[in-house]
Amino acid sequence: MISPTELEVYFLRKVAEYNREEGERRRNELHLTDLISECKRRVWFDKNDPLPDDPESLLRMWQGSMLHQMPLLPEHELELEFLGVKTRIDEYDPELGILIEKKFVTFIPKTPDELRKYYSHYIKQVQYEALFLMANNMKVNKAFLLFVVRGEPEPGRKPIAVFEVPLLDGNLVMTQFIEEVETYKITLQSPTPPDIPKIYSPFEYPCTYCKYRSRCFGRW
Numbered sequence: 288m289i290s291p292t293e294l295e296v297y298f299l300r301k302v303a304e305y306n307r308e309e310g311e312r313r314r315n316e317l318h319l320t321d322l323i324s325e326c327k328r329r330v331w332f333d334k335n336d337p338l339p340d341d342p343e344s345l346l347r348m349w350q351g352s353m354l355h356q357m358p359l360l361p362e363h364e365l366e367l368e369f370l371g372v373k374t375r376i377d378e379y380d381p382e383l384g385i386l387i388e389k390k391f392v393t394f395i396p397k398t399p400d401e402l403r404k405y406y407s408h409y410i411k412q413v414q415y416e417a418l419f420l421m422a423n424n425m426k427v428n429k430a431f432l433l434f435v436v437r438g439e440p441e442p443g444r445k446p447i448a449v450f451e452v453p454l455l456d457g458n459l460v461m462t463q464f465i466e467e468v469e470t471y472k473i474t475l476q477s478p479t480p481p482d483i484p485k486i487y488s489p490f491e492y493p494c495t496y497c498k499y500r501s502r503c504f505g506r507w
């Protein structure tokens with residue numbers, strides 16, 4: 288008979304198997320989520336010297352993929368590539384030209400100011416996704432970020448929030464994108480990882496949830 292502990296281990300092993308195939312494929316590819324990551328050092332480790340995921344990371348990724356499964360628009364998880372970078376658009380309506388990026392987070396922004404303060408990388412992701420769509424001859428008229436809380440919302444915050452993301456001049460976004468891709472490729476080909484950003488600490492986001500925290504900061 289299986290024990291509770293054995294069942295926990297079995298479940299985690301199944302989750303690890305579920306995530307593994309995607310993880311191995313992504314390791315050899317450059318993805319838009321790499322480009323918008325808050326930490327280039329983490330992306331360097333993921334591509335060049337990855338650590339196995341701890342149970343918390345495994346479950347977080349698994350919950351994220353489960354929460355993404357319900358389609359909202361005609362094109363769901365649309366895979367696109369542009370200039371060697373891959374992405375998967377969560378939701379897209381080709382008739383209306385609507386793009387939606389879904390995020391499952393513990394902190395839901397209340398205002399556009401909070402959105403810009405805490406999630407500027409997600410805004411950039413949506414603007415780049417619009418670029419990917421237009422570069423693949425698909426129109427974009429409106430783009431949205433849809434936040435859904437994981438667990439209980441903080442007091443005074445809603446469990447769900449949607450923000451429209453302004454679409455910027457396509458040429459400007461294209462120039463920024465090309466520069467970032469070139470910089471990223473050079474960074475990832477370096478034999479050593481980029482330095483730890485000076486403002487990062489082991490007790491603050493994004494390091495608090497990072498599996499490379501002890502590698503970066505040792506014992507604390």
Ligand code: SF4
Pocket residue numbers: 326328329332483484487493494497498499500501503
């Ligand atoms: S612990 Fe912090 S500095 Fe180190 S890889 Fe992770 S996010 Fe980057």
